[in-house]
Structures are given as structure tokens and as C-alpha cells.
Amino acid sequence: MLAYQxxxxxxxxxxxxxxxxxxxxxxxxxxxxxxPRTVIDETIHIEGAVPEPMLMREFEKLLN
Amino acid sequence: xxxxxxxIRKDVQQALVDVKTPVIFKVFTQELExxxxxxxxxxxxxxxxxxxxxxxxxxxxxxxxxxxxxxxxDKVPAMAVIGQKDYGIRxxxxxxxxxxxxLIESIKLVSxxxxxxxxxxxxxxxxxxxxxxxxxxITPT
Numbered sequence: 358m359l360a361y362q363x364x365x366x367x368x369x370x371x372x373x374x375x376x377x378x379x380x381x382x383x384x385x386x387x388x389x390x391x392x393p394r395t396v397i398d399e400t401i402h403i404e405g406a407v408p409e410p411m412l413m414r415e416f417e418k419l420l421n
Numbered sequence: 422x423x424x425x426x427x428x429i430r431k432d433v434q435q436a437l438v439d440v441k442t443p444v445i446f447k448v449f450t451q452e453l454e455x456x457x458x459x460x461x462x463x464x465x466x467x468x469x470x471x472x473x474x475x476x477x478x479x480x481x482x483x484x485x486x487x488x489x490x491x492x493x494x495d496k497v498p499a500m501a502v503i504g505q506k507d508y509g510i511r512x513x514x515x516x517x518x519x520x521x522x523x524l525i526e527s528i529k530l531v532s533x534x535x536x537x538x539x540x541x542x543x544x545x546x547x548x549x550x551x552x553x554x555x556x557x558x559i560t561p562t
Binding site (some may be wrong): 358360362363364365367369372373375376377378379380383389392394397398399409410413416417419420 | 496498509513515535538541542546548554
């Protein structure tokens with residue numbers, strides 16, 4: 358839901374919720390062992406549901 | 422046969438009472454409907470029937486390739502949840518179980534048009550100068 362909120366906030370952001378059992382090749386591609394797993398721009402990987410400030414600390418890497 | 426029983430339909434109707442502005446689901450399937458394509462389409466149609474603010478447009482991933490591409494849809498079943506504008510909210514796979522709740526929440530989000538994020542986060546996000554794709558992988562449980 359945090360991903361959707363971010364998409365709401367910026368026209369630059371698309372948020373995709375992906376049901377991994379239906380798309381197992383993506384599960385393999387992104388090493389999804391547990392859910393939720395968040396992948397931002399192919400480079401940032403976050404395991405589990407994280408609170409907003411923690412997600413934003415990762416997100417900051419995109420701004421540099 | 423309906424996917425949602427009377428009790429759930431009532432709950433969803435209740436949850437959608439505050440939806441005041443139109444929300445469009447652009448659902449993508451394909452001619453030979455994939456596993457869960459039919460169920461996803463039917464599920465969304467059943468939800469949409471519960472509020473006069475909701476409507477569904479059904480597209481074919483192959484036939485409507487240009488529309489799919491413009492929305493960033495590259496696999497099915499898929500849907501874009503669109504409010505006053507396209508906020509970039511997509512769902513791939515059937516939104517069942519816990520994700521059914523996410524579907525309902527996404528309707529409320531795009532209808533409200535407010536992210537509900539903190540001022541700090543909004544400030545950071547505003548600095549983005551290039552497109553970003555966030556993928557959240559989930560399972561139906």
C-alpha cells in the first residue's frame with residue numbers, strides 16, 4: 358500500500374503489485390523467497406513490509 | 422456463479438460508500454484467457470457493480486497492445502486503477518485474499534486523490550526527475 362501511496366504522490370512513480378505465483382519467472386528473476394518483496398527500479402530490494410521512514414531511506418538512493 | 426458472496430458484497434459496498442469521484446478499472450486479459458484472467462475480470466466487474474462510481478474497461482493484451490504499452494502493462498491478468506488521472510497504480514494477477522483488501526484500498530486512494538504520506542516523504546518524492554517503477558511481489562494468502 359505504501360507503494361501505491363508513493364505512486365499517488367508523484368507522476369514519476371508507477372507502483373506494480375505482482376502476484377508472484379502467477380508470474381513465477383519474475384519470482385526467479387528477483388529472488389523472491391518471501392513476501393512482500395519490494396524492488397525499486399531493478400536496483401533496490403527490500404524484504405518484508407517496512408514502515409514509511411525505512412522505505413524512504415532506501416528511496417533516497419534514487420535521488421543521488 | 423458469483424465470486425463474491427452476499428456478505429462480502431455488503432462489506433465492500435459499505436467500504437465504497439465514501440467513493441465520491443469516478444474510478445475506472447482498465448482490465449487486461451487475452452483472447453484465450455490465461456489462468457485467472459477470467460476470474461480477475463469477473464471479480465473486478467462484480468466489485469464495480471457495487472458502486473455507481475466504478476466502471477470497467479476490458480482490453481486484450483495483444484489486440485490493444487498500444488494501450489497496454491502506454492499503461493506499462495506487459496503481462497496478464499492486469500489492471501490499472503484510474504481516478505481523476507492515471508496515478509500509476511497497477512495490479513498483476515488476481516487480487517484475492519489479502520490483496521482483495523489492497524484492491525479496495527486502491528479504489529479509495531485514487532478516488533480521494535490524496536497519498537496520505539508524511540510531509541517529509543512528499544518533499545523527498547518531489548525531487549524525482551526520472552520515472553521510477555516500484556514492484557511489490559506478493560502472494561494471494
